[in-house]
Amino acid sequence: MRHIVLVGNMKVGKKGDTIVTYALGTSLGLMAYDPVAQVGGLLHAMLPLSRSDPQKAATNPCIFVDTGVPKLFKEITGMGGQKSRLILKAAGCARPVGDNEMFKIGERNYSVLKKILWKNSVLLESEDVGGTANRTVHFDLATGEVKISS
Amino acid sequence: MSINVLIVDDSGVMRAMILKSLRMSGLPLGETHQAGNGQEGLEVLNQHWLDLVIVDINMPIMNGEEMIDCMKENPETRDIPIVVISTEGSKTRLDKLQQKGAAFIHKPFTPEKIRDTIRDIMNLESP
Numbered sequence: 001m002r003h004i005v006l007v008g009n010m011k012v013g014k015k016g017d018t019i020v021t022y023a024l025g026t027s028l029g030l031m032a033y034d035p036v037a038q039v040g041g042l043l044h045a046m047l048p049l050s051r052s053d054p055q056k057a058a059t060n061p062c063i064f065v066d067t068g069v070p071k072l073f074k075e076i077t078g079m080g081g082q083k084s085r086l087i088l089k090a091a092g093c094a095r096p097v098g099d100n101e102m103f104k105i106g107e108r109n110y111s112v113l114k115k116i117l118w119k120n121s122v123l124l125e126s127e128d129v130g131g132t133a134n135r136t137v138h139f140d141l142a143t144g145e146v147k148i149s150s
Numbered sequence: 151m152s153i154n155v156l157i158v159d160d161s162g163v164m165r166a167m168i169l170k171s172l173r174m175s176g177l178p179l180g181e182t183h184q185a186g187n188g189q190e191g192l193e194v195l196n197q198h199w200l201d202l203v204i205v206d207i208n209m210p211i212m213n214g215e216e217m218i219d220c221m222k223e224n225p226e227t228r229d230i231p232i233v234v235i236s237t238e239g240s241k242t243r244l245d246k247l248q249q250k251g252a253a254f255i256h257k258p259f260t261p262e263k264i265r266d267t268i269r270d271i272m273n274l275e276s277p
Contacts, residue, residue, distance in 0.1 A: 114260070121174045123261050 005044045008063035012041035012075045017141045019120040024092035026106035028065055028113055031089045031137065032072055033144035034081035040141050043072040047105065048112040065112045073120075088122060089139050089146050093129040106130070152180030153272070154199060158217065159206040159235070164257075168204055176272035177268060188217030195227050202268065206241070206251075207236040212216035215243070220251055231271045235259060249250065 003011040005021040006099035013019055015038040021029055024044065033040035043062060050057035050064040054110055073083055075090035095101050117123065128135065133150035140146075153173060159165045167183050172179055183198060185191040189212040191205065203221070207214040214234060222229040232252040238244065244254055253271045255263055268274070 118174075118261070121170070123174050123176070123265060127262075 002063050005042050005105055007035045008060060010043040010048045010068065010072055010075070011096050012039065012072075012079055013141050014039045014079065015142045018138040020137065020142065022136050023058055024137060025094055025096040026101075026109065028109040029091040029135070029137050029141050030069060030072060030113065031091070031139050031146050032076055032081075032086045033089075033139075033141070034076065034085045035087065036085055037080045037082070037143055038141065039076055039079040039081045040139065040144065041076050042137065043068045045069070045109065048108040065109050066116060069113065069116050083120075083122070085124065087125045088117070089133050089142060090124050090127040090129055091146075091148050094131050094133055094135070096132055096134055098132055153201045154182070155202045155204060155266075155276045156183045156185065156191060156198075156200050156207070157164040157204045158185045158188065158214065159204075160186050161239040162205070164234055164235075168264065171259075171264045172268075174261050175265035175268070177274065183189075184276060188212030188220070188236075191217050192220055195221065200230060202231050202233070203265075203270065204233045204235060207234060207238045210217065215247070218247070218252060222250060233264075233267055233271060237263070245266075 001017050003013055003019045008053045011019050018040040021042055021044045028045045028072040030051045045068040046063050048065050057064050057067045061071045080125045093106040095106050124145045128148050135148050135150045157165050157168050185194050187209040205214040218232060228246045233248055234252045235255045237257045247254060253267050255267055
């Protein structure tokens with residue numbers, strides 16, 4: 001089945017599913033895959049920290065990196081995945097309007113992600129972040145393969 | 151195969167960060183040893199069988215460059231892969247280190263950079 005993830009959302013799935021997300025600009029796209037259980041998920045988080053709007057974070061944790069990443073891990077372990085086996089890949093966190101962007105959302109999304117991963121003792125297997133491109137991600141849950149186009 | 155590692159840095163915090171990065175990396179880690187300068191590092195090398203040395207440059211008593219020179223003079227330690235993690239910016243010094251066969255990582259580093267450099271220098275496959 002083909003799932004499409006919108007901004008501030010996430011989808012998890014199993015072998016046979018493909019997860020797609022479009023228009024990753026400053027947002028973070030995080031793909032997590034357990035190759036043994038063949039389950040995985042994709043998070044498309046828009047902003048770095050939930051403290052900017054805790055109410056919104058309570059109704060939809062996927063909007064924020066700091067609440068979305070733990071939710072992604074939980075959902076995948078709920079489907080039989082194991083945190084120690086997860087292969088993580090990141091995309092997005094760009095500056096589509098160039099150096100003039102005031103809030104540096106993309107960079108902050110990336111630093112919050114790296115902080116959470118460091119605290120959880122997990123590493124990124126690979127990343128395609130930064131720059132000015134808007135990215136589209138295709139994530140195949142049979143193989144864990146991630147294709148990024150911009 | 152498990153990799154026995156020696157971490158040489160005069161900062162305990164830095165050694166702890168490097169060690170945590172190694173544990174996170176998924177690399178097959180064996181024994182880990184630590185030393186606060188080049189002299190201590192050479193003493194550890196005399197006592198243990200090591201597969202990888204991670205060393206800083208600027209340290210008191212004996213710096214990383216001198217330690218690497220001593221390792222290269224000893225046939226037992228000559229071929230151990232070396233990764234230098236330092237704030238060193240001088241190109242001449244970095245070129246000299248590269249000629250001695252050491253890989254270089256600039257501080258501040260990411261744990262991914264440490265993993266990828268070690269995979270590269272030790273010819274390890276990614277999962």
